[in-house]
Amino acid sequence: MKPSPSDHWSFDDYDDYESGQLSPTARFHFETCERCRSAATADLDLRKALTTLETWTPAASFESRVMARVALQPASSTEPATRTGQRFVVSRRTLAWAASIAIVVVGSATASVLWSLQHQALVTGWAKLLMSESSRLVWLGLQTATANITEQPWYAGLRTVWGTSTRLALVLAASMVAYTGGVVMMRRLLAAPAPTSANAH
Amino acid sequence: MAESREPLTALTDQEVVALACQGIEAAYRELIRRYQRPVFSLIYRMVRNRELAEDLAQETFIKVLNAIASYRPEFKFSSWVFKIANNAAIDHLRRRELDTLSLDGSPHAETPDAVEATVLQVGDHQESPLETVEARELGSSIEAGIAQLRPEYRTCILLRHVEGRSYEEIAEIMGLPLGTVKTYIHRARNELRVILGHLRA
Numbered sequence: 298m299k300p301s302p303s304d305h306w307s308f309d310d311y312d313d314y315e316s317g318q319l320s321p322t323a324r325f326h327f328e329t330c331e332r333c334r335s336a337a338t339a340d341l342d343l344r345k346a347l348t349t350l351e352t353w354t355p356a357a358s359f360e361s362r363v364m365a366r367v368a369l370q371p372a373s374s375t376e377p378a379t380r381t382g383q384r385f386v387v388s389r390r391t392l393a394w395a396a397s398i399a400i401v402v403v404g405s406a407t408a409s410v411l412w413s414l415q416h417q418a419l420v421t422g423w424a425k426l427l428m429s430e431s432s433r434l435v436w437l438g439l440q441t442a443t444a445n446i447t448e449q450p451w452y453a454g455l456r457t458v459w460g461t462s463t464r465l466a467l468v469l470a471a472s473m474v475a476y477t478g479g480v481v482m483m484r485r486l487l488a489a490p491a492p493t494s495a496n497a498h
Numbered sequence: 499m500a501e502s503r504e505p506l507t508a509l510t511d512q513e514v515v516a517l518a519c520q521g522i523e524a525a526y527r528e529l530i531r532r533y534q535r536p537v538f539s540l541i542y543r544m545v546r547n548r549e550l551a552e553d554l555a556q557e558t559f560i561k562v563l564n565a566i567a568s569y570r571p572e573f574k575f576s577s578w579v580f581k582i583a584n585n586a587a588i589d590h591l592r593r594r595e596l597d598t599l600s601l602d603g604s605p606h607a608e609t610p611d612a613v614e615a616t617v618l619q620v621g622d623h624q625e626s627p628l629e630t631v632e633a634r635e636l637g638s639s640i641e642a643g644i645a646q647l648r649p650e651y652r653t654c655i656l657l658r659h660v661e662g663r664s665y666e667e668i669a670e671i672m673g674l675p676l677g678t679v680k681t682y683i684h685r686a687r688n689e690l691r692v693i694l695g696h697l698r699a
Contacts, residue, residue, distance in 0.1 A: 308684045339691050343640075347659035350637045353539040355552050360530045363556055367563040370521040 306333045511575035537583045544587035558583040580671045643693040651686035
């Protein structure tokens with residue numbers, strides 16, 4: 298029977314062949330496919346040859362040259378640091394603190410929600426009172442501020458400045474120009490070049 | 499002191515690293531001794547220049563040992579070392595554009611002298627120490643063949659079949675998916691078989 302090309306060995310079959318653990322299917326294919334048999338034999342020879350390659354050794358002074366440029370860790374450092382590159386690995390103490398805070402926050406929030414669900418009428422009453430009191434205070438504040446402004450001696454003069462629509466347009470235009478000028482000046486100030494760092498690259 | 503503890507050679511990488519993190523110099527030296535040969539061999543086979551390979555291996559160890567405190571024990575120390583070594587070699591190859599060294603000289607050589615300087619001479623007795631040794635060794639053809647592979651294939655096949663690393667570790671070292679690593683290694687062996695067949699012919 299001629300083997301199907303789709304049955305040709307996979308990468309893993311070559312590994313299995315080397316370790317003597319071929320599956321029955323792969324073994325059957327091996328026995329019937331000349332191409333795979335030839336490739337597998339050559340592959341095994343190559344693998345064996347690769348393991349005989351020599352390991353090269355650096356010069357005898359290699360170790361001392363490396364050590365001359367290595368800064369030993371301070372003796373107080375007893376374990377690998379908890380930070381690697383841009384990633385943080387938190388210490389156990391930090392983890393314990395974070396867990397405690399999380400438990401307190403989540404516990405409080407849960408208790409609060411449960412209590413609110415059990416006393417809905419009371420909570421609604423409080424909310425209504427709070428809303429009405431806060432709106433009353435806001436309205437009172439607005440009235441007071443307006444009364445204060447209208448009672449000022451300069452208020453009458455100011456009203457004459459925008460008494461007509463032309464004057465009002467002029468005042469608005471002048472305000473816009475002043476505002477734009479201010480923004481441009483701020484941008485220029487913020488865009489001033491920062492001193493360069495010697496280590497930046 | 500380290501001398502009063504059990505011999506460093508009997509400890510695991512993780513244990514030696516923990517001692518290095520305490521500033522024990524002997525632990526640093528032990529790590530260098532454990533990895534200098536495989537790291538140097540890998541880089542040497544990648545860049546094919548002894549002096550340069552020593553420099554890159556030296557930089558690898560300096561980086562590793564100076565950052566020993568940032569090593570995370572959940573990863574294999576060997577993976578970390580090989581990753582830095584491989585990056586050093588690949589970075590160099592990319593910088594110098596000597597990514598593939600042909601038996602007929604570098605494809606990037608622009609002058610006849612440059613072509614002559616980069617020819618990989620198998621069996622010639624008037625060359626650098628690497629080529630001299632290669633000419634005497636049974637594996638000289640394989641060394642020459644490996645030199646013709648793409649850098650990624652070279653790293654994969656060296657780590658797998660010369661250093662005996664697992665597929666998973668190679669994937670971690672190279673930052674590639676496991677399937678890609680298996681494909682690279684399989685293709686590398688196929689290419690190598692073709693190259694060696696050509697040399698025999």
